[in-house]
Amino acid sequence: MSSFRNFKMIGYVVFGRGSFNQLNDILKPHRKDNRPMVFLVDNYFENGANGLVKRIPVQENDKVIFADVTYEPKTTYVDSIAQQLKDEYGTVSGVIGIGGGSTLDLAKAVSLMMTNPGSSADYQGWDLVQKAGVYKAGIPTLSGTGAEVSRTTVLTGPTRKLGMNSDFTPFDQIVLDPELIANAPVNQRFYTGMDCYIHCIESLQGTYLNEFSKSYGEKALELCRKVFLEKDTWDEESDDKLMMASYAGGMSIAYSQVGVAHAVSYGLSYLLGTKHGIGNCIVMNQLEEYYPEGVAEFKRMVEKSGAEIPTGICKGLTDEQFDTMINVSLGMKPLWENALGKNWEQVMTRQKLRDLYEKL
């Protein structure tokens, strides 16, 4: 008997231009016994960017922590923030992530580690988390990753890059305010947006898929095309649509899987610390063989956006380093199977993957 994933949804969603102003009202019922709300904020905003920090409804006991997202979140970083909060407060009312995918994932993980013992590395995998975390909310300031609706939180641990996948992981609340993504730097906006576009191409052309994920994936793809190809200027409508593209792309994950770009990009990320969005773009740029139409369209989007896609990033790596990337990448079995079918190992040999990495 085949079995379908029973997909845990986020608790509440509010969508609207200016909906961030409702945050104080939204949090009020979740403030318990004078315990603090902890705002985990992308450190991009620390110097006052967009005037965002001043608008956070901080109450007397609350704490604002600027998250260092130079690298994607590590389990050690999650553990240290959770420990710091336990030392200082015992427990907290909630954790509110404000930022891009890394910050949102960090917030989810810290929330879970406020109630689950040990290290977040112990929970990297599927359904290992045993207890609900504290209340958690996600407020994207970049759109594309789908982290706002996913049931995972991708973390780099001592031995692997893998999420805390569980029914306890999705946010209790998300606030989708397109005004918050309005002033993102062009390159960053493009890299993060392409996470959504690439994911759609990979999942819609994959061998996994059903009508639920297809509906969401098609909508996300249509919205990406609208903002990155069809529209001539970036305006409010672009922010609205990109925010919904990310949401729909994230929902489509329920019954789909990513493919070659993500599998190869994980290797880069593990060895070189390449961030997810830019890493996917670097790889997608070289995947004509696997996604001919998708890659051609991607290149038109790159050109139109004016974003820069780095090249030559694997120059000078040693055989051992290539082997590390190849091992990490080939370990992503469901991604390869989704992309290339049951016999993927015969298609994607180590040599073929090495050749691909050398082109990046």
Added chain:
Amino acid sequence: MSSFRNFKMIGYVVFGRGSFNQLNDILKPHRKDNRPMVFLVDNYFENGANGLVKRIPVQENDKVIFADVTYEPKTTYVDSIAQQLKDEYGTVSGVIGIGGGSTLDLAKAVSLMMTNPGSSADYQGWDLVQKAGVYKAGIPTLSGTGAEVSRTTVLTGPTRKLGMNSDFTPFDQIVLDPELIANAPVNQRFYTGMDCYIHCIESLQGTYLNEFSKSYGEKALELCRKVFLEKDTWDEESDDKLMMASYAGGMSIAYSQVGVAHAVSYGLSYLLGTKHGIGNCIVMNQLEEYYPEGVAEFKRMVEKSGAEIPTGICKGLTDEQFDTMINVSLGMKPLWENALGKNWEQVMTRQKLRDLYEKL
């Protein structure tokens, strides 16, 4: 400061052909202290239709109640089922609705009345429900109403037809198994499906709307067109897509509103007991003036489906009866404002509405 609705999502969704087979596993963690699960099943299945009843995972203490959905649910019916369950069991583990929109709404309402005192009529309105109900799950066997994801449960009460709108109303779980809608009678399938189509036309052409609801509404509309116009035969893909159309149409309600067809159809329903799906079709058939393209497309769908749309249903009604319908309909202020703008009262006069009712 404008304020956006903070939309409560359903708890879990499982989508897949045959996912109904997972129901026993899904319910297991929610069976508490040997209290029964109550399966509220559309009485269409009572005589063995589709072999559905035999497949319900009934355990020793459980109860199957066949819901009489000849008429849309009344508050008195909700109250009597809830009272019967309290008398027999004190409380129950959960209420599982299996059927079309009426059955799903009935299940939501009965769940809420297991824990909230008084009559369901006391809670017709917005955010009047004070307590979570017992665990509740919805399993559609007809697609189109969006009742599977909505935060309401439309009930006919002593003085009005109005839902129990609240954050406690959405299901904890929905099971979307397209196999369950496969053998619906052609007319019924069409009427229910058109609830989704008409809702999309009304909301996408309305004056309310934002990108969240637009994304869902556009997708639902596209799926309706696919199954009711573009495809030449009704097959598994049709069931898959119609089920997703209903889900997406329901989600689009978050920030949109219906319009003329629903407002007029409520009058029919109140006076004549006309069911929601067929009532919408009867009205839509005469709305060229308000939705010219939508009505033309609707008529092509009617023709292609072979469904029958009754006419002449208002023949012989008294002035008093017309006035009753007009009063009910004009009471739906947000629907009219969405359809016709702030000055809707100057557009839709009592005489104009009377003329419209006489055409039906």
